[in-house]
Amino acid sequence: MTSRRTGADALVRQLYTEHVGAILAHTTSLTRDRAAAEDVTQETLVRAWQHSEALSNGQGSVRGWLLTTATNIVIDLSRRRKVRPHEVSITPDGPSHEAPAPGDHARSVVDGVTVREALVRLRPEHREVLVEVYLRGSSMAEAADTLDLPIGTVKSRSTSARRAMRELLAN
Template sequence: MAILRSRGSRTRQSTSDEFLIRALYEEHGKALLAYATRLTGDRQAAEDVVQETLIRAWRHPEVMANGEGSVRGWLLTVTRNIVTDRYRAKAARPKEVAESETAAASAGSVQRDHADAVVDSMVLAEALDRLSPEHRDVLVEIYYRGHTAAEAAGRLGIAEGTVKSRAHYALKSLRALYARRSDSNASLQEVAA
């Protein structure tokens, strides 16, 4: 019996709450919406603010029933506080920008991730360390410093044919190192799978 009474009182309470909110909206809704629109400058945002104001009124029905002060004054104050809170929250986080604007504005300023280049340079440096100093010097002159075979020969004090021969064998040695490295990586991936 007590359960039935509490359900009945809950039903009456929700009905009276609904009546209260409907009555508040009918009496003060237009004024709240006009005030919120003036504060926000945006009709949709103003509608959200009015909805939040009415939710707060629903959560605090004692304010509506206490008879002290103006109900409209309280609602307008709540509306202003909600707009102020939203303004402060928006100012605290970065400006929201549409994706297409972001892509167009920052297309030139976005930098590629350089992690792959770092790994490649580390692997290449390791491979160059495994070469003989003669082979390494030839590759550095030709590929890093951009010299021709004749210029590299002059800088290294060796014949041009020797530069070409050492470059050939150095590259062949690097290919073999990379082939062994990829085979070991493939074996590791098979073990992991």
């Protein structure tokens, strides 16, 4: 067992020397966060150490295995973040209220109902622009095409509609 681990240690040192730059560049491009990329790179090398037999059998591309493993780790992290509740940051003044507290489903339901009621009270031409741009995610140009309006009209209606929504929601 000791000789196998010694061989695995030597293999990981070699992998680090030969491939760490490529793994780090790849994970940085995926995560857009240097610290997260370094963590993923480290986890990739730990998995290489754990599966050293698969890497030393001479079959397949070692770099391909490493980059695929790194990609899978990034995907797993992303999936975990999506199912995890939003984190509340703690400041010296207490918790930050930028996002609803985890499990505050009732508040988001009330907010949704409030926004829908305000949308119904908007003028139809304002509502259709807001729905197209903010709910359907269309760009101003796409909304102009969909609504068969000049882009300038879509922009001005969007500005007026947002102002009207602010007033409705303030009351």
